[in-house]
Amino acid sequence: MKNDGFFKLAVIVGVISWMAIFAFVPNVLVFLASFSSTSSANFIEPGFSLNNYARLMDTTHLDILLSSLRLSGLVTVICLVTAYPFAAILARTRKPLRNTLLLLVVIPFWTNSLVRTYAMTAMLNSSGIVNNVLLFLGVIDSPLAMMYTPGAVVLGLVYTLLPFMILPLYAALERLDRRYLEAARDLGASPWRAFWKVVVPLTMPGIVSGCMLVFLPGIGMFYVSDVLGGAKAMLLGNFIRDQFLTTRDWPLGAAASVTLTVLMGLMLLLYWKSAARLGRKEA
Amino acid sequence: MSFSSRSCIETMPISGKLSLTQHSIFSKKKGLLGSVAMSAPRLNYLSGGVMTDSVAQSQALPVVQLRNVAKSYDGQHALTDVSLDVQRGEFLTILGPSGCGKTTILRLVAGFESATAGVISIDGKIVTELPPERRNVNTVFQSYALFPHMNVFDNVAFGLRMKKRPAAEIAIEVRETLRLVQLEGFEARMVGKLSGGQQQRVAIARAIINRPLVLLLDEPLSALDYRLRKQMQLDLKHLQRKLGITFVLVTHDQEEAFSMSDRVVVMNNGHIEQIGTPVSVYEEPRNLYVARFVGEINIINAEVVELGEGRARVRAQGLDVFMRTSHAFHPGEKVHILLRPEDLRVETLKDLAEDPELEDVFSRDRSLVGTVEETIYKGATYDVVVRLDAGGIVTATEFFNEDDETVYFKASDRVAVSWVEGWEVVLPYEK
Numbered sequence: 226m227k228n229d230g231f232f233k234l235a236v237i238v239g240v241i242s243w244m245a246i247f248a249f250v251p252n253v254l255v256f257l258a259s260f261s262s263t264s265s266a267n268f269i270e271p272g273f274s275l276n277n278y279a280r281l282m283d284t285t286h287l288d289i290l291l292s293s294l295r296l297s298g299l300v301t302v303i304c305l306v307t308a309y310p311f312a313a314i315l316a317r318t319r320k321p322l323r324n325t326l327l328l329l330v331v332i333p334f335w336t337n338s339l340v341r342t343y344a345m346t347a348m349l350n351s352s353g354i355v356n357n358v359l360l361f362l363g364v365i366d367s368p369l370a371m372m373y374t375p376g377a378v379v380l381g382l383v384y385t386l387l388p389f390m391i392l393p394l395y396a397a398l399e400r401l402d403r404r405y406l407e408a409a410r411d412l413g414a415s416p417w418r419a420f421w422k423v424v425v426p427l428t429m430p431g432i433v434s435g436c437m438l439v440f441l442p443g444i445g446m447f448y449v450s451d452v453l454g455g456a457k458a459m460l461l462g463n464f465i466r467d468q469f470l471t472t473r474d475w476p477l478g479a480a481a482s483v484t485l486t487v488l489m490g491l492m493l494l495l496y497w498k499s500a501a502r503l504g505r506k507e508a
Numbered sequence: 509m510s511f512s513s514r515s516c517i518e519t520m521p522i523s524g525k526l527s528l529t530q531h532s533i534f535s536k537k538k539g540l541l542g543s544v545a546m547s548a549p550r551l552n553y554l555s556g557g558v559m560t561d562s563v564a565q566s567q568a569l570p571v572v573q574l575r576n577v578a579k580s581y582d583g584q585h586a587l588t589d590v591s592l593d594v595q596r597g598e599f600l601t602i603l604g605p606s607g608c609g610k611t612t613i614l615r616l617v618a619g620f621e622s623a624t625a626g627v628i629s630i631d632g633k634i635v636t637e638l639p640p641e642r643r644n645v646n647t648v649f650q651s652y653a654l655f656p657h658m659n660v661f662d663n664v665a666f667g668l669r670m671k672k673r674p675a676a677e678i679a680i681e682v683r684e685t686l687r688l689v690q691l692e693g694f695e696a697r698m699v700g701k702l703s704g705g706q707q708q709r710v711a712i713a714r715a716i717i718n719r720p721l722v723l724l725l726d727e728p729l730s731a732l733d734y735r736l737r738k739q740m741q742l743d744l745k746h747l748q749r750k751l752g753i754t755f756v757l758v759t760h761d762q763e764e765a766f767s768m769s770d771r772v773v774v775m776n777n778g779h780i781e782q783i784g785t786p787v788s789v790y791e792e793p794r795n796l797y798v799a800r801f802v803g804e805i806n807i808i809n810a811e812v813v814e815l816g817e818g819r820a821r822v823r824a825q826g827l828d829v830f831m832r833t834s835h836a837f838h839p840g841e842k843v844h845i846l847l848r849p850e851d852l853r854v855e856t857l858k859d860l861a862e863d864p865e866l867e868d869v870f871s872r873d874r875s876l877v878g879t880v881e882e883t884i885y886k887g888a889t890y891d892v893v894v895r896l897d898a899g900g901i902v903t904a905t906e907f908f909n910e911d912d913e914t915v916y917f918k919a920s921d922r923v924a925v926s927w928v929e930g931w932e933v934v935l936p937y938e939k
Contacts (some may be wrong), residue, residue, distance in 0.1 A: 360770035409622050410640040411647045412718065413670035422666075426657045 252486075258479035268475045277480035278280030284466070286481075293461040296375065300382040304390040304439045305432065307383075312394035312431075317402070327395075330388050338385050342452045345381050346372060349453070373455035381449040389438035397431025398424075433496055441489050463483055556669075560716050569632050571596045571721055571754050572617055572645075579612050579627030586612045588778045590626070594722065599755045601765040604775030605801070610758045611650075611695035611897055617756070618647045631721055641670070642650050645722040650730060652707045654699040660686070661695040666719040685717040688747070705736050716751060724750075725757040729764065741768050750788075755913045762802045766790065774798045790848075796938050799846050806844040806852070806902040808876075809937070812837045820934065825898035829874045834935040842937035851931045852904035854892050857922045874904070875924035883915045894925055 232414045259277055262270045280286070317470035331340060336368055348354050371377055405427060409419035425432070447462035462479065468478025570593035579587040587609045594600050602610040615621045616628060619640035627637050635643050646667070654663050661682055668678045686692050689709040694702070699710060708728060717722055725744075729737045745768050748755045759765055765772050766786040774781045774789060774797075782794045793799035796807065810824035820833050824845055837843060853870065857877070860867050878896035892904045902925055906916070917923065 377687060402651075402653065404649055404651065405620075405655060407640070408647070408649060408653040408655070409621075409666070411618055411645075412667035412714065413641045414666075415641055416639075418670065427655075 255482050259483045261476050277476045289464050300443045301440040303383050308390035316398040340441045377449050378454040381453040386439045390435040393431045393435040397428040565848050571837050573629045575627045577623045598770040601769035602648045602773045603765040608775040609778040610775050617644050646720040647724045648711045648728045650726045652711040660697050664713045678790050689713045694700045722754045804849050806847045812841045825876050831934050832930045844935045846933040849903045849905040854904045854923050875926040879919050880921040
């Protein structure tokens with residue numbers, strides 16, 4: 226009993242201090258840095274100004290932000306639309322086959338996603354597999370320029386992030402009691418209406434967490450944009466990385482980081498608010 | 509009453525066995541000795557006149573018809589060759605142990621499963637290929653399956669909304685239906701916040717608001733505690749009479765089946781063993797399985813000696829006894845004699861010897877002699893377990909005397925066990 230208590234304490238203290246040192250403190254530092262200024266001598270001159278945030282409101286920066294949100298939104302929609310049917314089928318498949326399919330979803334995680342992104346270039350470049358196959362089949366006459374386009378970035382992001390959509394959706398759909406669906410059909414709902422009135426609302430937690438897990442990383446995954454999209458900074462992640470590593474404007478990068486974090490926080494808040502309002506309306 | 513119900517039953521499509529069992533009920537008069545036998549199922553019969561009336565009204569067309577229906581899952585037979593007519597307005601219960609296929613029948617009628625073979629029709633139309641939303645039946649699920657993301661109102665309104673009825677109309681109907689199940693004022697509650705009994709009633713309201721031809725109830729009371737279950741059994745029966753909707757209930761609880769239904773379908777291992785009124789199923793079980801499944805039963809092995817008009821002389825326990833039977837046995841055939849514990853009468857040999865009057869009313873010529881093994885107190889009654897001299901054990905249920913609340917019999921008492929001719933059921937020998 227006593228040992229048990231010690232173990233519990235050790236785990237809790239361990240996790241809390243880990244989070245404090247590697248998550249909370251760095252975030253506080255970034256937050257503080259976003260109000261500082263920079264000079265040729267130091268990356269960061271302590272102080273308080275909102276200058277960095279004002280600089281972010283500049284149209285070029287806003288464009289990056291908006292295009293980044295758009296791109297990530299598109300990726301999220303594509304992931305949701307492709308993952309939902311797959312997860313639904315997965316949830317209904319019988320045990321041995323289902324485990325195999327789940328394994329196939331998880332296998333890509335075993336390889337570093339940067340390596341996998343480079344592997345995508347072998348598929349997409351002008352002498353890549355896709356072009357070769359299309360040329361061989363006579364579908365095209367000359368190689369398509371697929372690399373270094375927004376399309377390639379979207380494809381790369383979808384490829385990397387799809388499992389993060391599938392897994393929470395699968396969990397939600399697998400837990401969904403089939404009797405709810407039967408009850409809806411029994412009460413006169415067509416399969417389509419039963420899906421919208423019963424299945425979607427009941428799997429909403431899975432849909433939301435899947436979208437969060439895809440949309441939020443999608444904004445920041447700068448290396449996918451780097452490798453497949455070329456030098457153009459298409460994601461907010463690229464912009465932030467550039468401020469820290471290339472332009473060496475740490476305060477601006479920090480301000481962009483904080484903005485992104487606040488944006489994500491606002492979105493979560495919005496979801497909770499709307500969910501709560503929905504609940505109140507019904508309650 | 510007996511005359512009218514008899515005549516109507518003769519015009520029913522399945523009259524064969526049913527009229528036979530009905531006749532024997534009426535012919536089977538129970539006098540003073542039968543006081544114990546006037547327990548729940550029989551009382552229910554007295555109040556169950558509704559069934560015969562409603563059947564008489566609609567003898568034309570069964571509301572649900574199953575013809576040679578079979579269902580198998582991956583080569584495993586769940587149902588084999590089931591034929592069943594559900595009459596309009598009746599309360600039919602499908603009774604059987606778990607895994608006997610009773611829920612499968614319900615799911616086939618509801619349209620959640622499709623039959624491997626056979627034809628199902630509802631209201632005269634073949635529905636074998638129709639999806640659930642296009643069948644005019646509704647289901648009350650075992651675990652209710654209320655939509656957890658909706659409140660009581662939205663759950664109950666679901667069916668009408670699917671029919672695209674105007675909102676104002678829906679509001680009125682929901683309120684009325686909730687009043688019917690005594691849940692007025694619960695509209696805004698989320699279903700997860702309700703008690704089991706309340707959820708049960710929401711489930712019933714959600715189904716009956718659609719005015720289905722048939723309400724299918726899949727063990728709807730099994731999750732409730734004993735007291736609530738008893739109450740809901742009564743409520744359901746009253747509701748069924750009030751609405752006039754045909755109810756098909758599935759249960760493994762014999763008492764529930766008997767106290768609620770007009771007719772009972774006893775199932776075993778994917779097929780129907782017997783269909784009949786609770787009384788006929790209880791009093792005239794068609795085979796040992798049915799006899800054992802519905803209530804306690806004593807089974808005595810015997811051999812037919814000779815046959816007469818509706819009667820047979822049978823040798824049991826070294827005793828030649830006359831019995832009533834309509835089976836066509838042949839002399840020398842082995843048979844089972846079935847006797848309900850409450851149909852047996854026990855007297856001590858001492859009392860019989862001392863009291864000549866008692867000996868007159870006691871059917872001496874069919875009494876089996878034995879020794880009391882033990883007595884089991886049951887509250888209103890007690891069981892006397894008797895080991896017969898000729899081998900075998902029988903259990904007899906006795907009432908307490910009005911003026912004496914003590915168990916009359918003691919272990920090792922020498923007793924005689926008897927019954928009135930005609931109360932026994934004689935069945936062909938089964939292994």
